[in-house]
Amino acid sequence: MAEDADPARKSIGARRNPDSAGAILEAAEAVLVEAGYAGFSIEAVARRARAGKPTIYRWWPSKAALLLEVYQRGKRVDVPDTGGLEEDLVGFLKNLFQHWRETSSGSVFRSLVAEAQSDDAAALALADYALGRRSHTGQIVERAKARGEIPPDVDSALVADLIASYAWKHLLTNRLDEDEATIRKAVAYVMRGIAAPCR
Amino acid sequence: MAEDADPARKSIGARRNPDSAGAILEAAEAVLVEAGYAGFSIEAVARRARAGKPTIYRWWPSKAALLLEVYQRGKRVDVPDTGGLEEDLVGFLKNLFQHWRETSSGSVFRSLVAEAQSDDAAALALADYALGRRSHTGQIVERAKARGEIPPDVDSALVADLIASYAWKHLLTNRLDEDEATIRKAVAYVMRGIAAPCR
Amino acid sequence: MAEDADPARKSIGARRNPDSAGAILEAAEAVLVEAGYAGFSIEAVARRARAGKPTIYRWWPSKAALLLEVYQRGKRVDVPDTGGLEEDLVGFLKNLFQHWRETSSGSVFRSLVAEAQSDDAAALALADYALGRRSHTGQIVERAKARGEIPPDVDSALVADLIASYAWKHLLTNRLDEDEATIRKAVAYVMRGIAAPCR
Amino acid sequence: MAEDADPARKSIGARRNPDSAGAILEAAEAVLVEAGYAGFSIEAVARRARAGKPTIYRWWPSKAALLLEVYQRGKRVDVPDTGGLEEDLVGFLKNLFQHWRETSSGSVFRSLVAEAQSDDAAALALADYALGRRSHTGQIVERAKARGEIPPDVDSALVADLIASYAWKHLLTNRLDEDEATIRKAVAYVMRGIAAPCR
DNA sequence: TGCTAATCGAGACGGTACGTCTAGTCTTTTT
DNA sequence: AAAAAGACTAGACGTACCGTCTCGATTAGCA
Numbered sequence: 001m002a003e004d005a006d007p008a009r010k011s012i013g014a015r016r017n018p019d020s021a022g023a024i025l026e027a028a029e030a031v032l033v034e035a036g037y038a039g040f041s042i043e044a045v046a047r048r049a050r051a052g053k054p055t056i057y058r059w060w061p062s063k064a065a066l067l068l069e070v071y072q073r074g075k076r077v078d079v080p081d082t083g084g085l086e087e088d089l090v091g092f093l094k095n096l097f098q099h100w101r102e103t104s105s106g107s108v109f110r111s112l113v114a115e116a117q118s119d120d121a122a123a124l125a126l127a128d129y130a131l132g133r134r135s136h137t138g139q140i141v142e143r144a145k146a147r148g149e150i151p152p153d154v155d156s157a158l159v160a161d162l163i164a165s166y167a168w169k170h171l172l173t174n175r176l177d178e179d180e181a182t183i184r185k186a187v188a189y190v191m192r193g194i195a196a197p198c199r
Numbered sequence: 200m201a202e203d204a205d206p207a208r209k210s211i212g213a214r215r216n217p218d219s220a221g222a223i224l225e226a227a228e229a230v231l232v233e234a235g236y237a238g239f240s241i242e243a244v245a246r247r248a249r250a251g252k253p254t255i256y257r258w259w260p261s262k263a264a265l266l267l268e269v270y271q272r273g274k275r276v277d278v279p280d281t282g283g284l285e286e287d288l289v290g291f292l293k294n295l296f297q298h299w300r301e302t303s304s305g306s307v308f309r310s311l312v313a314e315a316q317s318d319d320a321a322a323l324a325l326a327d328y329a330l331g332r333r334s335h336t337g338q339i340v341e342r343a344k345a346r347g348e349i350p351p352d353v354d355s356a357l358v359a360d361l362i363a364s365y366a367w368k369h370l371l372t373n374r375l376d377e378d379e380a381t382i383r384k385a386v387a388y389v390m391r392g393i394a395a396p397c398r
Numbered sequence: 399m400a401e402d403a404d405p406a407r408k409s410i411g412a413r414r415n416p417d418s419a420g421a422i423l424e425a426a427e428a429v430l431v432e433a434g435y436a437g438f439s440i441e442a443v444a445r446r447a448r449a450g451k452p453t454i455y456r457w458w459p460s461k462a463a464l465l466l467e468v469y470q471r472g473k474r475v476d477v478p479d480t481g482g483l484e485e486d487l488v489g490f491l492k493n494l495f496q497h498w499r500e501t502s503s504g505s506v507f508r509s510l511v512a513e514a515q516s517d518d519a520a521a522l523a524l525a526d527y528a529l530g531r532r533s534h535t536g537q538i539v540e541r542a543k544a545r546g547e548i549p550p551d552v553d554s555a556l557v558a559d560l561i562a563s564y565a566w567k568h569l570l571t572n573r574l575d576e577d578e579a580t581i582r583k584a585v586a587y588v589m590r591g592i593a594a595p596c597r
Numbered sequence: 598m599a600e601d602a603d604p605a606r607k608s609i610g611a612r613r614n615p616d617s618a619g620a621i622l623e624a625a626e627a628v629l630v631e632a633g634y635a636g637f638s639i640e641a642v643a644r645r646a647r648a649g650k651p652t653i654y655r656w657w658p659s660k661a662a663l664l665l666e667v668y669q670r671g672k673r674v675d676v677p678d679t680g681g682l683e684e685d686l687v688g689f690l691k692n693l694f695q696h697w698r699e700t701s702s703g704s705v706f707r708s709l710v711a712e713a714q715s716d717d718a719a720a721l722a723l724a725d726y727a728l729g730r731r732s733h734t735g736q737i738v739e740r741a742k743a744r745g746e747i748p749p750d751v752d753s754a755l756v757a758d759l760i761a762s763y764a765w766k767h768l769l770t771n772r773l774d775e776d777e778a779t780i781r782k783a784v785a786y787v788m789r790g791i792a793a794p795c796r
Numbered sequence: 797t798g799c800t801a802a803t804c805g806a807g808a809c810g811g812t813a814c815g816t817c818t819a820g821t822c823t824t825t826t827t
Numbered sequence: 828a829a830a831a832a833g834a835c836t837a838g839a840c841g842t843a844c845c846g847t848c849t850c851g852a853t854t855a856g857c858a
Contacts, residue, residue, distance in 0.1 A: 013823035014833035038317035043813055052836045057815065085394070110316045113371055117313035118237035127372045141393075154393045158385055165364035172312055172367070173326045186357055193392030194340075194353045195284070210804035212855035219804070242844055251805045256846070411850030412807035436715035441839055450810045455841065483792070511769055512714035515707045516635035525770045539791075552791045556783055563762035570710055570765070571724045584755055591790030592738075592751045593682070614830065640818055649831045654820070 008050060016059065023049040024056055028070045033104045037111035042066075064115045064122030068129070071108045075099075079137070085144035089163055089187045092140060094180060096167050101176045110171060134160045162190055208249070215258065222248040223255055227269045232303045236310035241265075263314045263321030267328070270307045274298075278336070284343035288362055288386045291339060293379060295366050300375045309370060333359045361389055406448060414457065421447040422454055426468045431502045435509040440464075462513045462520030466527070469506040477535070483542035487561055487585045490538060492578060494565050499574045508569060532558045560588055620646040621653055625667045630701045634708035639663075661712045661719030665726070668705040672696075676734070682741035686760055686784045689737060691777060693764050698773045707768060731757045759787055 009019050027049035032040050042063065046053045060066040077099050080091035100106030116126040134157045141156035166186055170178055208218050226248035231239050241262065245252045259265040276298050279290035299305030315325040333356045340355035365385055369377055407417050425447035430438050440461065444451045458464040475497050478489035498504030514524040532555045539554035564584055568576055624646035629637050639660065643650045657663040674696050677688035697703030713723040731754045738753035763783055767775055 008836055011822045011824095011833080011835040013825080014831085015824080017834065020835070036317060041813055042815085046836095050836075052838085053815075054817085054837095055835065058834080114313040114316035117309045117371065118235060123373060127374075130368075130372050150394050155381075155384060158381065159388065159393060161368070162361065162365060162385060162388065165368035166361060168368050168371070169329075169360070169364035172316065172371075173329050174322060175326075182357065185354060186361060189358065189361065189389055189392070191392050191394050193388075193390050194358060195349050195390050208804070210802075210853045210855095212801090212803070212853075214802075214855075216804065240844055241846085245805095249805075251807080252846080253806095253848080254804065257803080406810060409807080409809040409848045409850090411848080412805090413850075415808065418809070434715060439839055440841085444810090448810075450812090451840095452811090452842080452844095453809065456808075508714045512711040515711035515769065516633060521771060525772075528766075528770050548792045553782060556779065557786065557791060559766070560759065560763060560783060560786065563766035564759060566766050566769070567727075567758070567762035570714065570769075571727050572720060573724075580755065583752060584759060587756065587759065587790075588786055589790050589792050591786075591788050592756060593747050593788050617830070638818055639820085647831085649833075650820075651822080651832090652830060655829080 020049070020051055020055055021059060024051050024059075024066075025070055025073060027051070028066050029074065029104050029108065032067075032070070032107045032111060036107060037114055040067075040111060062119060062121050064112070064119050064125055067108060067112045067115055067122070068125050071105065071112055074103055074105050074108065079140060081143070083147075085141065085149050086187055086191045088140045088144070089190070090180075090184050092137065093163065093167060093183050093187065097170065097176050097178065097183075100171055106171060106176060113168070113172065130164070133164060136160075137164060159190065163187070219248070219250055219254055220258060223250050223258075223265075224269055224272060226250075227265050228273065228303050228307065231266075231269070231306045231310060235306060236313055239266075239310060261318060261320050263311070263318045263324055266307060266311045266314055266321070267324050270304065270311055273302060273304050273307065278339060280342070282346075284340065284348050285386055285390045287339045287343070288390070289379075289383050291336065292362065292366060292382050292386065296369065296375050296377065296382075299370055305370060305375060312367070312371060329363070332363060335359075336363060358389065362386070418447075418449055418453055419457060422449050422457075422464075423468055423471055425449070426464050427472065427502050427506065430465075430468070430505045430509060434505065435512055438465075438509060460517060460519050462510070462517045462523060465506060465510045465513055465520070466523050469503065469510055472501055472503050472506065477538060479538075479541070481545075483539065483547050484585055484589045486538045486542070487589070488578075488582050490535065491561065491565060491581050491585065495568065495574050495576065495581075498569055504569060504574060511566070511570065528562070531562060534558075535562060557588065561585070617646070617648055617652055618656060621648055621656075621663075622667055622670060624648075625663050626671065626701050626705065629664075629667070629704045629708060633704060634711055637664075637708060659716060659718050661709070661716050661722055664705060664709045664712055664719070665722050668702060668709055671700055671702050671705065676737060678740070680744075682738065682746050683784055683788045685737045685741070686787070687777075687781050689734065690760065690764060690780050690784065694767065694773050694775065694780075697768055703768060703773060710765070710769060727761070730761060733757075734761060756787065760784070 009017060009023070011017065012019075024045060028040070028045045031044050031048055035044065040063070042053060042056055045051075045066070046056055049056075056066070060069065077092075077095050080088050080095065082088055082091060100109065112122065112126060116122040137160035138156035141150070141154065141159045144150050145152050145154060145156070170176055208216060208222070210216065223244060227239070227244045230243050230247055234243065239262070241252055241255055244250075244265070245255055248255075255265070259268065276291075276294050279287050279294065281287055281290060299308065311321065311325060315321040336359035337355035340349070340353065340358045343349050344351050344353060344355070369375055407415060407421070409415060422443060426438070426443045429442050429446055433442065438461070440451055440454055443449075443464070444454055447454075454464070458467065475490075475493050478486050478493065480486055480489060498507065510520065510524060514520040535558035536554035539548070539552065539557045542548050543550050543552060543554070568574055621642060625637070625642045628641050628645055632641065637660070639650055639653055642648075642663070643653055646653075653663065657666065674689075674692050677685050677692065679685055679688060697706065709719065709723060713719040734757035735753035738747070738751065738756045741747050742749050742751060742753065767773055
């Protein structure tokens with residue numbers, strides 16, 4: 001039959017075809033951006049990628065797995081290092097909000113969180129991912145400890161958790177356009193407390 | 200529980216039958232508890248409630264609306280008043296975690312958040328609900344202001360948001376069993392800050 | 399063809415919609431005629447009938463059931479009564495061959511036989527149908543008995559079976575264009591035997 | 598059963614590996630016997646034979662070709678020679694029914710007939726095969742002619758066709774357990790006719 | 797008191813997506 | 828050159844729900 005315009009990808013032997021994998025990941029992202037989580041189905045991805053459903057199921061056992069890989073593929077948030085913790089955290093949140101707003105990452109991560117509420121595999125993956133991010137973001141705090149900016153007994157993972165929680169809730173309730181002043185205030189509360197600002 | 204005897208509910212004239220409404224809400228909750236969000240479908244609820252699907256759609260235009268009503272029906276978290284803000288906030292979180300753990304509310308709210316990621320109506324409802332809760336929980340903070348415990352320029356809604364964010368992320372990543380010490384530390388960070396604890 | 403304008407068929411209440419049933423049977427026949435048994439799939443029938451797959455499965459549990467109903471719907475072969483058995487049998491075979499050739503019945507019955515080789519339900523239905531036809535066709539022979547044309551101890555069902563076998567094999571091996579002389583000879587062999595034709 | 602030891606067959610150079618061919622034919626037969634035509638797929642045969650699908654497609658261009666070779670491999674029906682045509686034909690049918698009943702041949706041939714209803718190649722092969730068998734079986738009749746038992750103008754191919762038709766229909770409707778008396782009667786009808794048994 | 801209108805359970809309707817299976821083709825690697 | 832292996836696109840399988848529709852029964856309130 002040999003469709004002229006769009007020669008379908010063929011097998012490249014008894015091993016995974018990276019073209020297919022790439023096309024599938026790209027299609028998944030595109031579907032997610034264009035139709036949202038509601039329109040995100042394996043069928044839609046397969047159609048978009050001109051791939052067979054079994055090819056998707058072969059490499060990603062669940063929607064969650066596909067979502068996770070799409071997310072990790074597009075994630076590249078700079079962790080700023082301004083020399084001050086407060087500025088670092090504000091920068092981190094600002095960068096994250098912007099990244100979620102301006103790339104597909106926001107859609108993808110929202111979908112992942114949603115999927116995790118009904119799929120155990122996704123739940124595990126998300127919990128695992130969140131744990132990893134906690135220590136990753138915690139390093140911002142650790143740097144401040146090393147500088148002597150904050151006491152050494154501060155629980156950096158917990159701080160990262162608090163900051164991430166704030167970001168998550170904004171993502172999940174469509175408030176990624178939060179203004180900088182508010183973000184700054186939130187970070188200030190965590191930094192200096194709301195009671196008796198002793199300075 | 201409280202399922203009718205065999206004789207199905209009939210119309211009671213040209214108005215809503217409260218028995219049906221009740222049976223549907225109970226069925227929705229039961230389905231959610233037993234099968235989770237993954238198994239939560241209008242069909243399943245209709246089956247369980249011995250109701251026709253159109254009866255459900257007549258009164259709740261979407262899954263989200265039904266979820267929301269189920270949630271609000273079961274929500275009854277005590278807002279403690281111990282006389283100290285820190286203790287109040289710790290108590291609030293402890294109560295909330297326990298309520299989510301031990302009633303169906305946790306499942307229901309998780310489902311609601313998930314649904315909000317793909318359904319615009321649910322998203323609006325959730326945003327609206329979150330806004331309402333922010334000012335509600337903010338009253339704990341307002342009380343502390345009135346007592347002079349914290350400065351009057353503290354943004355109580357933002358504090359409530361931070362606290363709620365922490366709770367949401369725990370719910371959504373299956374960490375409702377967080378130990379009290381950690382909760383207490385998180386509240387302490389918000390109360391007194393992580394930098395230079397000046398007391 | 400003759401499909402309605404866009405307005406799709408709707409439910410007519412909690413009972414079978416005869417329009418849908420009719421459209422499905424017609425579509426099944428059309429698909430069978432146009433694409434043969436190889437192209438006969440429930441999906442194809444559903445597409446052609448503008449019907450949902452579940453609607454088909456609701457009323458016809460298997461491909462076999464659908465085939466059987468399509469066949470019985472189109473079956474109308476005249477059983478001739480010329481006053482002579484030999485002429486009757488020749489006429490029966492000629493009519494049957496023509497009917498199979500010129501309507502969709504041939505395709506349908508071939509498909510049914512094929513389906514019966516892999517589907518137990520179809521096998522039962524086919525065996526049952528064949529049994530029924532045997533006694534039906536046997537009545538041609540019974541009439542001859544009643545006329546005193548053949549001895550009363552002739553097994554009419556067996557004669558019908560022999561004649562039908564001859565027809566089946568021709569259908570299944572694409573020999574429906576058998577010329578009349580051969581058909582006539584075959585019937586003559588059964589009528590008067592091949593050994594020592596005593597007349 | 599009859600599966601190779603674990604070490605897979607390897608290529609034996611630039612020519613067909615007879616071990617593979619044999620394993621494939623055996624596997625095809627085994628699959629057919631165990632799962633019937635419904636479960637007979639190239640994939641299943643390849644799995645069973647520990648062969649690659651392309652190896653099968655290389656040597657048998659279609660399911661039909663494979664079926665045909667499996668059938669011809671297992672076919673060995675004695676054509677009796679008792680000195681009397683009637684006895685010969687009865688013996689032929691009895692042997693054939695028994696062979697179909699007690700070996701895999703019945704399943705295989707049924708599958709072949711079924712396949713021929715959707716696959717043109719199979720249809721041609723089957724028609725061709727049937728033609729060949731007709732003249733082969735016709736030799737029983739020719740012998741009787743040579744003995745002067747029947748007139749020389751009897752159409753032996755047509756007689757063979759009638760007899761074979763009777764066998765086919767029994768096979769295809771699961772009536773291989775037909776009792777001998779009935780078989781004998783059917784042959785008698787063909788031999789001596791049903792009208793005016795002149796002896 | 798009889799009519800109208802809205803509601804109820806019920807379930808069929810056209811659809812979409814699920815996750816699995818097979819078809820038939822392709823390439824690489826090994827012999 | 829042929830075999831094994833297994834990936835590839837394509838599409839059918841039979842099932843679960845979606846949200847809409849129409850039914851027939853039921854009952855309250857209006858006429």
